[in-house]
Amino acid sequence: xxxxxxxxxxxxxxxxxxxxxxxxxxxxxxxxxxxxxxxxxxxxxxxxxxxxxxxxxxxxxxxxxxxxxxxxxxxxxxxxxxxxxxxxxxxxxxxxxxxxxxxxxxxxxxxxxxxxxxxxxxxxxxxxxxxxxxxxxxxxxxxxxxxxxxxxxxxxxxxxxxxxxxxxxxxxxxxxxxxxxxxxxxxxxxxxxxxxxxxxxxxxxxxxxxxxxxxxxxxxxxxxxxxxxxxxxxxxxxxxxxxxxxxxxxxxxxxxxxxxxxxxxxxxxxxxxxxxxxxxxx
Amino acid sequence: xxxxxxxxxxxxxxxxxxxxxxxxxxxxxxxxxxxxxxxxxxxxxxxxxxxxxxxxxxxxxxxxxxxxxxxxxxxxxxxxxxxxxxxxxxxxxxxxxxxxxxxxxxxxxxxxxxxxxxxxxxxxxxxxxxxxxxxxxxxxxxxxxxxxxxxxxxxxxxxxxxxxxxxxxxxxxxxxxxxxxxxxxxxxxxxxxxxxxxxxxxxxxxxxxxxxxxxxxxxxxxxxxxxxxxxxxxxxxxxxxxxxxxxxxxxxxxxxxxxxxxxxxxxxxxxxxxxxxxxxxxxxxxxx
Numbered sequence: 428x429x430x431x432x433x434x435x436x437x438x439x440x441x442x443x444x445x446x447x448x449x450x451x452x453x454x455x456x457x458x459x460x461x462x463x464x465x466x467x468x469x470x471x472x473x474x475x476x477x478x479x480x481x482x483x484x485x486x487x488x489x490x491x492x493x494x495x496x497x498x499x500x501x502x503x504x505x506x507x508x509x510x511x512x513x514x515x516x517x518x519x520x521x522x523x524x525x526x527x528x529x530x531x532x533x534x535x536x537x538x539x540x541x542x543x544x545x546x547x548x549x550x551x552x553x554x555x556x557x558x559x560x561x562x563x564x565x566x567x568x569x570x571x572x573x574x575x576x577x578x579x580x581x582x583x584x585x586x587x588x589x590x591x592x593x594x595x596x597x598x599x600x601x602x603x604x605x606x607x608x609x610x611x612x613x614x615x616x617x618x619x620x621x622x623x624x625x626x627x628x629x630x631x632x633x634x635x636x637x638x639x640x641x642x643x644x645x646x647x648x649x650x651x652x653x654x655x656x657x658x659x660x661x662x663x664x665x666x667x668x669x670x671x672x673x674x675x676x677x678x679x680x681x682x683x684x685x686x687x688x689x690x691x692x693x694x695x696x697x698x699x700x701x702x703x704x705x706x707x708x709x
Numbered sequence: 710x711x712x713x714x715x716x717x718x719x720x721x722x723x724x725x726x727x728x729x730x731x732x733x734x735x736x737x738x739x740x741x742x743x744x745x746x747x748x749x750x751x752x753x754x755x756x757x758x759x760x761x762x763x764x765x766x767x768x769x770x771x772x773x774x775x776x777x778x779x780x781x782x783x784x785x786x787x788x789x790x791x792x793x794x795x796x797x798x799x800x801x802x803x804x805x806x807x808x809x810x811x812x813x814x815x816x817x818x819x820x821x822x823x824x825x826x827x828x829x830x831x832x833x834x835x836x837x838x839x840x841x842x843x844x845x846x847x848x849x850x851x852x853x854x855x856x857x858x859x860x861x862x863x864x865x866x867x868x869x870x871x872x873x874x875x876x877x878x879x880x881x882x883x884x885x886x887x888x889x890x891x892x893x894x895x896x897x898x899x900x901x902x903x904x905x906x907x908x909x910x911x912x913x914x915x916x917x918x919x920x921x922x923x924x925x926x927x928x929x930x931x932x933x934x935x936x937x938x939x940x941x942x943x944x945x946x947x948x949x950x951x952x953x954x955x956x957x958x959x960x961x962x963x964x965x966x967x968x969x970x971x972x973x974x975x976x977x978x979x980x981x982x983x984x985x986x987x988x989x990x991x992x993x994x995x996x997x
Contacts, residue, residue, distance in 0.1 A: 480891065481874045482883075554911060563868045564912065565897055647908075648873070648898035659897050669900045672761070673789035673875030 457690060461683030473684060479650045481670070481678040488685055490652045494567070494660035495692075497653050498642070499635040501571025502578060507628060509575065510582030511617075514624075517583070518590045519612050537580035545641030548573040553645060562657035565647030571656070573641055578631035585630060589623020589704075590616060626704040633696040636689070639664040663689045755965045758786040759793020759806030760877050761901060762826065762920050763954045766985060767806055773981060774972050781965055790877040794818070797957050803966045805957035808877030819958040823973050825988040827921035828881055828950040829930035829938045831906065833913045838862045840932040846886055849916060852893030857914065869896035870908050870917035878902065881952040882918050922986030943988050951988065 465473050468486055476487020513533065517526050548569055557564025597619055601611040617624070647659030648669055661669070667682045667689075674682055757767050764787045771783035788796070790809050796802035797818065811820055830846055832838060838860055841849070848854045849867055858864040871892050872879035883892070899905045902919040909915040910927035921938050924930045930938050933948065942948040962970055972978055979989040 478894070549907075557912060563897055563915075565908065643900065648900075649895055650898065651894040659895075661898070669873045669898060670875060672787070672900065673791050673873065673877075675791045675795065675875075678875060 454690070457683055457686045460680055461685075461687045464677060464680035464684045465687070467677075473681075474688070477652060479666070481674070481681065484677065486677070486681040486684075488663065488666070488688065490650055491661055491663045491666050491685065492688065494646075494653050495636055495662040495664075497567050497656070497660065498570045498574060498646070498662055499632055501567060501656060502574035502635045503628065503632060505571060506575035506578045506582060506631065510579050510627075510631070511586065511624070513579065513583045514586045514590065515612055515617075518587050519608070519616070533580055533583050536576065541577065541638060541641040542644070544573050544577055545644035548641065548645040556657070560657055562655075563647055563659055565645055565659050566657045567646065567653055567660050568656040569645045570642055570660070570662075573645060574635045574638060577638060577641070578634050581631040581634055582627045585627035586620065586624040589620040589627070592623070593619050622703045626700045629696050629700040629703065633693050633700070636662070636692060636696070637664060639668045643668050663692075754782040754784055755803040755969065756784045756786065756796075756801070757804040757806060757956075757969075758788055758796045758802040759957070760790040760808040760954075761787045762808040762878055763806035766824070766922070766954070766982060766987060769981060769985065770973055770978055771969075773978065774969055777972070778968070781968075783969060789875065791875065794957055797959055800959065803958075804962075804969070805955075807955040807957050808952060809880050810953065811955070811957070815957075819961055820955045821958075821970060821974070822953045822990055823956050823970075824954045824979070824982045824990055825943070825951050826954055827938050827943050827948060827988065828878065828885065828918050828952065829921040829924050830916065830918050830933065830950075831909050831924060831928040831930055832916050833909055834927070834929045835913045836862060836929070838931065840935060842934045843886060846931075846933070847888070847890055850887060850892050850896070851890040852895055865914045868912055868915040869893055870905050870915050871896040871898055872902075872905065872918075873898050873900050876900075877952070878918065878920065881950070885950045885952075886918075920986075924986070940983075940988060954987070 464486065468476075468484075473486055473488060474492070475489050476485065477489050478485045478487050479490065517529060517533075521529075549565075552569045552572055553564040553566075556562070556566055556569055560568070593616060597615055598611055601615040602608070606614065642662055643665045646661060646665060648661045648665055649659035650661050650666075651658075653660045663685050666685050670678070671682055757771065764785060768785045771785050774783060775781065786802070790805075790807040793802065793805035794807055794811070794815055797805035805818075807820070808826065811818060830841070836857070838857065841860065845854065845860060849860070850869060850871070852869075854860065854867065856864060856866055869892070872882075879892075897908060897915075899908055899917075902923045905917040905919050906923065906925070906928055909917045919928075921930065932938075933950070936942050936947045938948050938950070943951055956970060956973070958966065958970075961967075974990065976991060979991045983989045
C-alpha cells in the first residue's frame with residue numbers, strides 16, 4: 428500500500444514539474460527569439476522609439492507601450508467604481524438570497540469568450556462612438572469600455588473575498604460605536620480590506636493589458652502615439668496578434684521582443700498583487 | 710462472517726479488474742482512433758499553405774478537385790505568403806500560396822501563376838466619390854489629403870484603413886500606388902480583407918483596399934482615372950493594380966501535387982476562379 432502511495436505521489440510530482448517545465452520552456456523560447464533583436468537595435472531604440480515600420484527596419488514600440496497603458500487606465504477608471512460598487516452591494520447591502528443569484532451572473536462574465544466581447548464592441552459600441560463622439564469609432568474609448576466589463580469579475584470576486592475575510596468584530600465594533608451602516612462600510616470595512624482590493628485591481632490590470640482578441644477587433648490598430656481617447660491605438664498584445672501571420676526574420680523577432688516587454692509588465696503586476704495580498708494575511 | 714468478508718474482497722478485486730479492463734479497452738480505442746486518423750492523413754494528402762488572399766480560392770479548388778478524385782485529400786491552410794513559402798522550403802507543406810512575387814532567396818523555388826487578382830480601392834457606398842487618380846489615392850493614403858472635401862466630396866475627415874505590415878495585399882498596394890511614399894501612421898490597421906471591408910462598410914468616411922474578388926455590395930470599388938476595375942480593363946492592361954497569385958514548389962511538382970496543379974490550370978478550374986472574381990491565366994476563358 429505504502430509503495431503504491433509513494434508511486435502516486437511521485438507521479439503527481441512529475442505532472443506538476445512538467446507544467447513548470449513547459450512554463451520555463453516558453454519563457455526561454457520567448458527570450459531566445461526576442462533578445463537578439465533588442466540587442467541588435469539597442470534597448471533604447473526599441474523601447475523608446477516612436478516609429479514601427481518593420482519593412483524599413485524601424486522597430487520602436489513606445490506607441491504600443493503608451494497605448495497599452497492608456498487603454499488599461501481607461502478600463503480602470505471605468506471599471507474600479509463599478510466593481511467596487513458591485514462588491515459593496517453584494518457583500519453588505521443585499522440579502523444573501525439575491526446574492527446567490529447575482530454572484531454566478533458576475534462570474535459568468537469571466538466565462539464569455541473575448542471574441543464575443545470584441546464582436547459586441549465592434550457592432551454596438553463602435554458605431555455609437557463614431558456617430559455621437561466623432562473619430563473613427565475604433566478607439567481607445569471603445570476598447571476601455573469593453574475591457575472594463577472584462578475585468579469586473581476579477582475585481583469583484585477578489586475584493587469581495589477580502590471583505591469577507593475581515594474579522595466580524597470590525598463591523599460589530601463600528602456599529603456598536605454608533606456608526607451608520609454606510610459609515611461602517613466606507614470608513615472601516617473598505618480601509619481594512621484595502622490591500623485585497625488593491626490586489627484585485629492589479630490583477631484586473633494584468634487581465635486588461637493581456638487582452639488581445641477583443642482589442643484587435645475594436646482598437647483599430649493604428650501605430651501612432653495616442654493623443655485622445657477617441658484615437659485608434661495599438662497595444663503590445665495586438666501588435667503581436669495582428670502581425671504574426673506574415674512576419675519573418677527581424678520582424679518576427681521584434682514581435683517576440685514585444686512579448687518580452689509584455690512578460691516583464693505582467694510579471695511585475697503579478698508580483699505586486701501577490702505581495703499585497705500576502706500582507707493582508709499577515 | 711469470515712467467508713462473507715473474503716467473498717467481498719474477491720468481489721472488489723473483480724470490480725477492480727473489470728474497471729482495469731474497461732480502462733485498457735478505452736485506451737486501445739483511443740489509440741485506434743488516433744492511429745486511424747493518422748493513417749488517413751498520410752494516405753494521399755497534400756498540404757497547401759500560405760497567403761490568406763489565395764486561401765479561399767484554393768479551398769474552393771481543393772473541394773472541386775476532391776470531388777473528382779475521392780481517394781485524395783488536400784489540406785488548405787492560411788498563415789500568410791511568407792509563412793507559406795517558408796513551409797514549402799522546410800517541406801512542412803507541399804504547395805505554398807503566395808500573393809506576391811518571390812524575392813531574394815525565394816527565387817530559386819519553382820513557381821506557377823495560377824491566376825491574377827486586382828486590388829480594388831473601396832469606399833462606403835454612401836460616399837458620393839466615384840473616381841480618383843492614382844496620385845490622389847497616394848496623397849490620401851500618405852496623409853496629405855485629410856478631408857473628402859478636397860476630393861470634391863462632403864466635408865468630413867478621411868478615415869484610412871490599411872492592412873498590417875507583411876501582408877501581400879499591402880505589399881502590392883505599396884508597390885502599385887504608394888511607390889516610395891509611406892502609408893500614414895494614422896491609418897487604421899486590419900488583419901484581413903474581410904476586416905477591412907467590414908470597417909469600410911460601417912464607416913461613411915473610410916477608404917481601404919481589398920482583393921477585387923472580395924468586393925461585395927456593402928462597399929463601392931472606385932474607378933481609377935476613369936478606369937473601372939473590371940475584367941476587360943484588367944485584361945487589356947488599363948487597370949494596373951494587378952498582382953499574381955502563385956503556387957510555389959520546391960522543385961517541379963510530381964504526383965499528387967502535379968495532378969492538383971494541372972487541375973488548377975485546367976479550363977474548368979479557371980472558369981471557377983473567374984466566377985469568383987479573379988483573372989484567369991488562360992486568355993481564352995477571360996474573353997468568353
